[in-house]
Amino acid sequence: MxxxxxxxxxxxxxxxxxxxxxxxxxxxxxxxxxxxxxxxxxxxxxxxxxxxxxxxxxxxxxxxxxxxxxxxxxxxxxxxxxxxxxxxxxxxxxxxxxxxxxxxxxxxxxxxxxxxxxxxxxxxxxxxxxxxxxxxxxxxxxxxxxxxxxxxxxxxxxxxxxxxxxxxxxxxxxxxxxxxxxxxxxxxxxxxxxxxxxxxxxxxxxxxxxxxxxxxxxxxxxxxxxxxxxxxxxxxxxxxxxxxxxxxxxxxxxGGKNASVVLADADLDLAAATIAAASFAQAGQRCTATSRVVAEAPIAEELTAKLVAAAKAARLGPGADPATTMGPLVSRRHQSEVLGHVGRAREQGATIAAGGDAPDGPLAGGCFVAPTVVTEITTEMDIWREEVFGPVVAITVVDDFEEAVAAANDSAYGLSAAVFTSSLESAHAFADRAEAGQVSVNLPTSGWDVHHPFGGFGDSGxxxxxxxxxxxxxxxxxxxxxxxxxx
CATH class of the missing domain: 3.40.605.10 (Aldehyde Dehydrogenase; Chain A, domain 1)
Structure with missing residues (x-):
């Protein structure tokens, strides 16, 4: 060596x-x-x-x-x-x-x-x-x-x-x-x-x-x-x-506990692909990563299926391998912390629809966590409120735009938020009312350029x-x- x-x-x-x-x-x-x-x-x-x-x-x-x-x-x-x-x-x-x-x-x-x-x-x-x-x-x-x-x-x-x-x-x-x-x-x-x-x-x-x-x-x-x-x-x-x-x-x-709201009139393929990238890139280890998804009821099931498919399609491995799409977490300690968040969500009654574990076999020597989708949650669960800082996204379902805005703002953090919609009226209304330092429309919660002012509200900054x-x-x-x- x-x-x-x-x-x-x-x-x-x-x-x-x-x-x-x-x-x-x-x-x-x-x-x-x-x-x-x-x-x-x-x-x-x-x-x-x-x-x-x-x-x-x-x-x-x-x-x-x-x-x-x-x-x-x-x-x-x-x-x-x-x-x-x-x-x-x-x-x-x-x-x-x-x-x-x-x-x-x-x-x-x-x-x-x-x-x-x-x-x-x-x-x-x-x-x-x-x-x-x-x-x-x-x-x-x-x-x-x-x-x-x-x-x-x-x-x-x-x-x-x-x-x-x-x-x-x-x-x-x-x-x-x-x-x-x-x-x-x-x-x-x-x-x-x-x-x-x-x-x-x-x-x-x-x-x-x-x-x-x-x-x-x-x-x-x-x-x-x-x-x-x-x-x-x-x-x-x-x-x-x-x-x-x-x-x-x-x-x-x-920290951040960033929400992406998906309204019933959204382009679901765009929303799912964008949210998956924002949730699982860099193994979710970004303060601006999407960790909460707020879905309107008519499209919640289809959106969830698309996010589960994206999570399962990820290719875990060493970052130097060209075939890898998601690398490990930074350390054993952090890997244990992220898995602990998922375990508590399961204990509190949530469903782990994808991932939630560390791979075995050739990857067992690394700090990997499979991309994870958590469903059947309530907003009182820890997974909804605590920063996980890993490849974990939790989904909740709401009935309308008013509930969606309230759910997105239901956090001590206020770093980044996004909405997916084809309605210009809904886009502007969300941008006005979202309690976050960065707001995106049909874009990820992450990905801000060097000349864009950056910083959060509340416990985020x-x-x-x-x-x-x-x-x-x-x-x-x-x-x-x-x-x-x-x-």
Whole structure:
């Protein structure tokens, strides 16, 4: 067996290996958990503090760098990602379990984020304001915050860091990136692309390590100006409480329990195919995945049959296999959690119409869960309310549009929602009344582009949106300047 590659960390513009053989994290292949695909350093609290010292100096250096130069570096980094896309995608498949097509798409999207914000370097910034005083000019400037910490999840381990990092860099901030311990390898590739593009020392540092060992150093440092977090609602709320009372800006993109409503006048073939893709792609491990389906009674049986057929048609396997249409879940622990949700649904009286188990045989060594369709549920069941974050979709039946809207909104979460209908009136009515940050009509709950503002309501997020021009609001502060030019 080929020895697993050891990946370094980036500190103050230097690439450093782990400080000792013991200070490493082994990264496992979720398609065959016995295989170690790489190792990364497991940093200490003191090493994280060193990152902050470097970032403090890097923030001053980067703020003094012109917007055009920042944009040039980011555009070059995007080119670097694309030039190395095959290797990066292969490592993404190996550590996360995505299919090769999903991984290639993620590399391309990460580069798109860098390109999009690089292009914004040439747009106007700041505003001139009228003033009643004579010979006085007033302007509102946007300035960087300073040092920001980005905490990113294992499900999109390249795309999510790029989504946060690109606007933060354009705004002039220094960044400490904390990737998930399950999938840290591709964050090294992202940092390498930026470092090779000429990013100054200290502007980006990688805080790779076990969060329990570096949490205090990461979040309690007085140099910290902002935290952008993507992950579970439970962890996000804990982070909000930890940072409360301090002058630290917090952005949280958290869980989802996204509903797709299918009305009786919908194109059922389109609805079923779209919902299946939104539910089972990436093994359902997306915050925007469809996990609830609300079907009007006249078409509920036919829609259910189509979703069951789609679930059974999925081809499970390692992501590197071209025949695979759905890869494994990220870890044994997560596999157990998802199967636990399905088991509780069964105990509470639901019917498992498809899937609901882990395959045996050649796939038993991986973290696979068969695509699952749950029927005969009530809205009081846990499967209707709790985020599963796996390839599991629950179906409930309603009598009319009013009940459908109420069911879709019957959640503490509010990330994404969709409606399938041929009625323009119903489409607009649903868009108006859906309590979700993203609403789709005859489209999946997932799949938002880099320039679309993104973020949820309720337990799904915080007031600050990601993506598009909205993202810059989180990473900047506004200074108003008045200048008198004469007597």
């Amino acid at each position: 080929q020895e697993a590659q050891a990946f370094p960390r980036l500190v103050d513009g230097e690439w450093r290996a782990a400080s000792s053989d013991a200070a490493t994290i082994a990264v496992h292949d979720p398609a065959e958990v016995a295989t170690i695909v790489g190792t990364v350093p497991s940093m200490t609290a003191a090493e994280v503090s060193e990152l902050y010292a470097a970032a403090e100096a890097g923030a001053r250096r980067w703020r003094a760098t012109s917007l055009l130069t920042r944009g040039e570096i980011m555009a070059t980094a995007a080119d670097n990602l694309r030039a190395d896309a095959s290797r990066i995608a292969a490592d993404l498949v190996a550590e996360n379990g995505k299919t090769a097509a999903e991984a290639a798409g993620e590399v391309g999207k990460a580069a798109d984020f860098l390109d999009y914000y690089a292009g914004m370097a040439r747009l106007p910034y700041g505003t001139l304001l009228a003033d009643a005083r004579p010979k006085t000019t007033v302007e509102a400037r946007r300035e960087p915050l300073g040092v920001v910490c980005l905490v990113t999840p294992w499900n999109d381990p390249l795309l999510t860091p790029a989504r946060k990092l690109a606007p933060a860099l354009l705004a002039g901030n220094a960044i400490i990136l904390k990737p998930a311990s399950e999938t840290p390898i591709v964050s090294v590739h992202l940092a390498r692309a930026l470092d090779d593009a000429g990013l100054p020392a200290g502007v980006l540092g990688l805080a790779i390590g076990r969060i329990g060992e570096i949490e205090e150093a990461l979040f309690d440092d007085e140099r910290l100006a902002a935290v952008s977090f993507t992950g579970s609602t439970a962890v996000g709320r804990t982070l909000q409480r930890r940072l409360a009372g301090r002058n630290v800006r917090v952005q949280t993109e958290m 915080s007031p600050f949106k990601e993506q598009g021009t909205e993202a810059l609001n989180f990473y900047t502060r506004v200074k108003t300047v008045a200048i008198r030019t004469g007597a």
